[in-house]
Amino acid sequence: MNWRNILSRYARILDGEEEARYLTAKSIEVEFSKSDDIQTLWKIHDKSLKEPRIVDSPEKSLLDLKIEIADRIFRKCEFCERRCRVDRTEQRGACGVKEASIASEFLHIGEEYMLIPSYTIFFSGCTFHCVFCQNWDISQNICGIYIEPQRLAEMIKARRAQGALNVNWVGGDPTPNLPYILKVLKFCDENIPQIWNSNMYCSLETMKLLDGIIDLYLTDFKYGNDRCAERLSLVKKYMEIVERNHRIAYSQTDMLIRHLVMPNHIRCCTEPILKWISKNTPQALVNIMAQYRPEYKAYKYDDISRPLKMSEHGDALEIAKELGLNFIY
Numbered sequence: 001m002n003w004r005n006i007l008s009r010y011a012r013i014l015d016g017e018e019e020a021r022y023l024t025a026k027s028i029e030v031e032f033s034k035s036d037d038i039q040t041l042w043k044i045h046d047k048s049l050k051e052p053r054i055v056d057s058p059e060k061s062l063l064d065l066k067i068e069i070a071d072r073i074f075r076k077c078e079f080c081e082r083r084c085r086v087d088r089t090e091q092r093g094a095c096g097v098k099e100a101s102i103a104s105e106f107l108h109i110g111e112e113y114m115l116i117p118s119y120t121i122f123f124s125g126c127t128f129h130c131v132f133c134q135n136w137d138i139s140q141n142i143c144g145i146y147i148e149p150q151r152l153a154e155m156i157k158a159r160r161a162q163g164a165l166n167v168n169w170v171g172g173d174p175t176p177n178l179p180y181i182l183k184v185l186k187f188c189d190e191n192i193p194q195i196w197n198s199n200m201y202c203s204l205e206t207m208k209l210l211d212g213i214i215d216l217y218l219t220d221f222k223y224g225n226d227r228c229a230e231r232l233s234l235v236k237k238y239m240e241i242v243e244r245n246h247r248i249a250y251s252q253t254d255m256l257i258r259h260l261v262m263p264n265h266i267r268c269c270t271e272p273i274l275k276w277i278s279k280n281t282p283q284a285l286v287n288i289m290a291q292y293r294p295e296y297k298a299y300k301y302d303d304i305s306r307p308l309k310m311s312e313h314g315d316a317l318e319i320a321k322e323l324g325l326n327f328i329y
């Protein structure tokens with residue numbers, strides 16, 4: 001398995017043979033006005049993605065239009081399928097996020113081998129409330145600082161010079177922070193791949209705004225049924241939403257799907273997820289992760305209150321092998 005054949009866009013950007021998609025979005029000319037209603041803005045957006053007019057330094061670009069739409073959603077928040085509809089300039093929704101709050105940012109060397117060193121930007125807050133969260137200190141508490149978008153763009157440039165292969169937007173979850181991310185990219189001009197590292201509980205609107213911006217989806221596919229999702233992450237309609245978004249992401253660009261194998265969840269979660277991938281996104285790269293440890297409130301749940309056994313991870317790998325998936329581990 002040669003990862004370059006699977007993550008081909010990502011590889012071409014790394015090799016300097018292709019432009020990161022957000023840079024192209026900055027060259028797509030669009031015409032819109034602040035007084036246009038949201039339906040009109042979406043029409044212009046969708047048409048510009050389908051039939052892009054590329055020019056040097058347009059007065060208004062597709063990225064500007066995405067920022068305008070994202071700013072409007074921010075005032076009645078529907079970035080994820082919880083659809084709280086709160087005005088985020090004044091209130092927090094279920095994710096706990098108002099303005100973007102960055103818990104940490106650094107060159108990460110613990111990601112998949114083709115991604116490192118990865119300039120990883122950890123936002124605090126999350127659209128999920130997983131009882132076993134391995135990052136609960138930042139996902140379930142709002143902490144960190146607001147960094148001006150222009151300043152973060154300068155930091156991206158500096159990290160690029162230090163060897164960063166990509167910009168890895170994560171958390172918690174990056175979803176509540178989409179307007180902020182788009183504004184950072186407005187100040188950025190590095191040809192560096194953009195990674196959306198997410199639980200994929202995004203709304204359809206978010207998936208559309210990510211189209212033409214994100215080069216690689218690094219997804220976290222956790223559950224194979226709604227019952228486990230509701231019990232352990234406190235979310236509804238998990239399967240419908242996360243499967244839909246995986247299909248959309250797969251149609252947009254490269255995808256690397258992570259699945260953290262959990263104790264006692266091979267038959268109910270791991271197996272159905274891997275089968276779904278083999279049918280629906282067969283060319284995606286898959287990382288079957290073994291590093292589960294009982295964190296946060298996991299000790300209260302008998303099934304997940306212990307680390308994963310080697311044999312359970314082995315069973316997951318066997319299933320992936322039988323299905324012919326492109327997997328790393």
Ligand code: SF4
Nearest residue numbers: 077080083084093095
């Ligand atoms: S991003 Fe946060 S505020 Fe917005 S809909 Fe989702 S949970 Fe609610």
